[in-house]
Amino acid sequence: MLVFGGSRSTSLAWDVSKSLGCEIGKSEVRKFPDGETYVKLESKVSGVECAVVQSVRSNDDLVELMLMLDALMDCNATQVHAVMPYLAYMRQDKRFTPGEALSAKTVLKLIHELADSITTVNCHFLSAGGQSVYNHVGFMNLDAMPHLARHIGEKVEKPIFIAPDKGSLGYAKAAAAILDCEFNHLQKKRLSGTEVMMKPKELEVKGFDVIILDDIISTGGTIIEAVKIIRGWHPKSISIGCIHGLFLNGVDAFSGGVDRLVSTNTLENHAAKVNVAGLIGAHLRT
Numbered sequence: 011m012l013v014f015g016g017s018r019s020t021s022l023a024w025d026v027s028k029s030l031g032c033e034i035g036k037s038e039v040r041k042f043p044d045g046e047t048y049v050k051l052e053s054k055v056s057g058v059e060c061a062v063v064q065s066v067r068s069n070d071d072l073v074e075l076m077l078m079l080d081a082l083m084d085c086n087a088t089q090v091h092a093v094m095p096y097l098a099y100m101r102q103d104k105r106f107t108p109g110e111a112l113s114a115k116t117v118l119k120l121i122h123e124l125a126d127s128i129t130t131v132n133c134h135f136l137s138a139g140g141q142s143v144y145n146h147v148g149f150m151n152l153d154a155m156p157h158l159a160r161h162i163g164e165k166v167e168k169p170i171f172i173a174p175d176k177g178s179l180g181y182a183k184a185a186a187a188i189l190d191c192e193f194n195h196l197q198k199k200r201l202s203g204t205e206v207m208m209k210p211k212e213l214e215v216k217g218f219d220v221i222i223l224d225d226i227i228s229t230g231g232t233i234i235e236a237v238k239i240i241r242g243w244h245p246k247s248i249s250i251g252c253i254h255g256l257f258l259n260g261v262d263a264f265s266g267g268v269d270r271l272v273s274t275n276t277l278e279n280h281a282a283k284v285n286v287a288g289l290i291g292a293h294l295r296t
């Protein structure tokens with residue numbers, strides 16, 4: 011197999027190729043003066059099984075991915091695997107008011123047209139790992155949450171997992187089963203894209219090492235609100251773990267407030283301490 015890295019995931023693609031013991035594909039990616047993306051494959055791919063590792067965080071990432079996948083098809087790769095460790099647009103998988111575009115459907119449909127297989131890590135609208143089908147598109151959703159939970163769990167003595175909202179409760183429950191400890195959740199109401207309101211129900215966390223897990227930290231609003239509330243209950247420490255660290259306000263927004271901030275490297279950032287390359291490599295090997 012040959013692993014190509016998109017420009018969003020260059021170093022993760024290297025790690026995936028190392029974990030597979032295969033070569034990294036060479037390509038040229040650049041921008042035209044008007045902002046359009048240019049992609050050229052430089053490795054020979056005819057008759058070769060290929061994977062493209064490219065997290066999709068922006069519209070440009072998506073276009074680059076599509077160009078690369080289609081070029082691989084055109085150049086007669088035997089199999090083309092699309093691996094998007096973080097895949098944007100998955101937060102709109104339902105229509106809340108008539109006329110809304112289902113971005114999750116559109117994006118998955120486009121990638122499905124251009125690849126033989128699709129792999130993501132902790133897709134936002136799924137609560138469990140494994141093979142999944144959404145709007146007739148089949149894809150593999152890898153679950154990195156156990157790796158994140160173990161990584162943080164090794165650093166604390168008396169863990170308790172708290173989900174910031176009911177949507178993340180499944181993650182807290184599964185993580186608690188791994189570390190054989192308690193779990194619970196807060197109640198969140200989203201007021202806008204940047205504002206959330208927490209309805210705290212009193213939780214007994216005094217003396218515990220609280221671990222808050224969420225799939226995505228975007229503005230940080232959810233986690234910062236959760237930390238404010240939990241701090242008032244006098245835990246021994248507060249650790250934050252997320253799979254996809256977008257950190258729109260920077261990781262410094264958390265400094266001082268929390269004892270530990272950890273994300274995976276589905277997106278590169280200063281808190282990315284859990285490497286998902288092995289998880290992706292193991293799946294591509296099957």
Ligand code: R5P
Binds near residue numbers: 174178206229
């Ligand atoms: C919501 O359903 C997600 O699991 C995250 O809680 C949310 O995306 C985090 O966004 P933010 O960091 O902007 O509060």
